[in-house]
Amino acid sequence: MGKNDIFFNDVEVGYKIKDLIKSPINETQLVMYAGASGDFNPIHTVHAFGKKAGFGGVIGHGMLTMGFVGQFITNWVGVKSLKKLAVQFKAITKPKDVITVSGEVTKKYSFEEENRVDCEIIAKNQNNEIVIAGSATVALP
Amino acid sequence: MIDKRVIGKKYKVSSFEIENGKIRELARAIGDNNPVFYNKDAAAKDGYAGLALPPTFATVFALAGGLMTVVKDLKIDMAKLLHGGQEYQYFAEIKPGDSVSGETEITGVIEKSGKGGIMDLVIMETTYYNQDNKKVLCDKCTLVVKR
Structure with missing residues (x-):
């Protein structure tokens, strides 16, 4: 998947990376993510705590959504090519949210004898609200 | 404050x-089915020394x-x-x-x-x-x- 089949000469500024549309976030997934990551903040798994915090129930881990962004970029170029991944969390996620990740190439350049490409990445929910604004730098053959 | x-x-x-188990567990929680996170042969084929790590594994x-x-x-x-x-x-x-x-x-x-x-x-x-x-x-x- 992805890996070495994308070349520097194949992409131009404005190149659109294939969207990633995730299955709806669900509560079981939040429990799985808590266990896998070690983030046991009860805001993600205990409804009463999420209510008390003013969210009306549990909210998704920001890092889960960043995980979707990681999936989006590694589907495209693989893991090894990735040099930098940065996100800002713009909105919370909740169970049943459907997250779509999209992005495009914003810059091509050479750095320390590598061909590098910068990308802008956006993750939105089903209401078209931005949940993550991010960027990635990848090295391409 | x-x-x-x-x-x-x-x-x-x-x-x-x-550990391999932790890599698979995190990829599964994200819902990322890329075989390089689960299968050593698939990862080796793509040039990894063992299972690849999802980019957000550092959160662990x-x-x-x-x-x-x-x-x-x-x-x-x-x-x-x-x-x-x-x-x-x-x-x-x-x-x-x-x-x-x-x-x-x-x-x-x-x-x-x-x-x-x-x-x-x-x-x-x-x-x-x-x-x-x-x-x-x-x-x-x-x-x-x-x-």
Whole structure:
């Protein structure tokens, strides 16, 4: 998947990376993510705590959504090519949210004898609200 | 509020060993079915020394290593804590069997007003090294603490 089949000469500024549309976030997934990551903040798994915090129930881990962004970029170029991944969390996620990740190439350049490409990445929910604004730098053959 | 005098404070991050089971568990929780995270042969075919790590795997080191120590030390209320931003820079491959460790430094405390009122942003930076003392990853994490 992805890996070495994308070349520097194949992409131009404005190149659109294939969207990633995730299955709806669900509560079981939040429990799985808590266990896998070690983030046991009860805001993600205990409804009463999420209510008390003013969210009306549990909210998704920001890092889960960043995980979707990681999936989006590694589907495209693989893991090894990735040099930098940065996100800002713009909105919370909740169970049943459907997250779509999209992005495009914003810059091509050479750095320390590598061909590098910068990308802008956006993750939105089903209401078209931005949940993550991010960027990635990848090295391409 | 967070006292600005914590800027420059350092915390040792305990050593964390990368295991196949943890890699698969994280990829499964994300819902990422890329075989390089599950199957050694698939990973080898793509040139990895063992299973590849999802790009956000470093969150596992951070949480196992000492992020909660910082949260407790700064007396942050979990109900008022949000993750504001996260940045990773990747310098070298991390593979199963490796042990990573490092040191976290608080590099900024910034007061900011947002839609939820006044908040403190706490910026923490951690550089991780593997067992051969090779720099593998930099982690810059921004926590948002509502007042």
